[in-house]
Amino acid sequence: MLISGKLALLAGTPLLLGGMLLSADYLVVDVREGGPDGHHFVVPVPLALARGALALAPQEAQRLSCPQHAARYLPAARRMLAELQGLPDAELIKVEERDQRVSVRVRAGQLVIDVNQADQEVHVVVPLEAAQRALDAYSDGGFESADLIAALGSISNTDLVHVRDGQDEVKVWIW
Amino acid sequence: MRRIGGIAILTALALAGAVGAAQAQAQSETAQKGRWIHVRVDEQGESGAKVDVNLPLALVQVALEIAEDEKLSGGQIRIDHADVQVADLRRMWNELRAAGDAEFVRAQEQDKTITISQRGNRVLIEVQRADGVKQAHIQVPAAAVDALFSGAADRLNLSAALAQLSDSERGEFIQIDDGESQVRVWID
Secondary structure, three states: OHHHHHHHHHHHHHHHHHHHHHHOOEEEEEEEOOOOOOOEEEEEEEHHHHHHHHOOOOHHHOEEEOOHHHHOOHHHHHHHHHHHHOOOOEEEEEEEEOOEEEEEEEEOOEEEEEEEEOOEEEEEEEEHHHHHHHHHOEEOOEEEHHHHHHHHHOOOOEEEEEEEEOOEEEEEEEO | OHHHHHHHHHHHHHHOOOOOOHHHHHHHHHHHOOOEEEEEEEEOOOOOOEEEEEEEHHHHHHHHHHOOOOOEEOOEEEOOOOOOOHHHHHHHHHHHHHOOOEEEEEEEOOOEEEEEEEEOOEEEEEEEEOOOOEEEEEEEEHHHHHHHOOOOOOEEEHHHHHHHHHHOOOEEEEEEEOOOEEEEEEEO
16 A cells, blocks of 8 residues: 555656746747857746745745845835836827837736837836735845745736847746 | 937936825825826937837836935935035925916027926926917926925935825926927826
8 A cells, every 4th residue: 555655656747847948938048149150049847836945945035035136126116016006008208310229018917118220129017916016025134035936826827028139039928 | 409308308307206205105106196207208219219118107206216426315316416405496486486477588599489487386387489489388286296306405305295296187298399309298
């Protein structure tokens, strides 16, 4: 009975892990270097596993300290996020010049920043609720890494960052 | 254009403010709920820039609180310019303010007339072409200018000025059209 239980556990573990991986949200980092010898890395990080792995990580990795000079802006940042969250969808800033376009807008609870110029492109999405959640996790001069991962985990299917500079490209998204 | 731009910048300073002193802030935040400031700049020509800014006043206030460098702190900006001293501007404004409704400046140039006046608690700056077309029309509540000069000795209190401005009636404060560019600033 004991042996069959152990066998079931052994057989079940990969299934459990597989299930976790399939159901988990992933933070995907995709780096593509231009040129003939350019590398292409895709690093998918399952957030559920990252949370679990934190328990085994060294103490210093479990907590991110926040410099004092940055921490004093947190209350104002929280207020700004709260204000942004209360806004209807709107384009807050739009600047157009001959070969450059900048746009900052609020769309469906996200702050979306786009900068486009000749050969460069930046697209950043800040999910406001997740950002608020991350800021709320601040205590005693720092953030618990688990809380930050949990904040990331509250985002689903969102392109967070896309930077293109010539042929080099970096993409970060939650999948 | 440079002169109009200078006037626009000065007035924009008055308009650009953010939260005032803590007491004023609490009062004005309620009043400002839902109020937005809009800025449109449309430069003519192939390389002309088009700027479109639409921001809730409350957000501008918070942004000003956050923004901090050697010149901007606590919503007040330090003017560090050899030709422009805040103390002189403040003294000048106090004298003009005391004069009541009056035309303070009328500068006649070859093709335009520039006037600065105070009428019914409003400061008006107008630039009018010789053919009667208005190139610039700027009107700011005098209380907002008072608030602007309420800061420390060498500083303009942007926060208090915006708080005052946003407590005043809605509408257009700056309208500039010099043929090369159009600028509009309004609160609704």
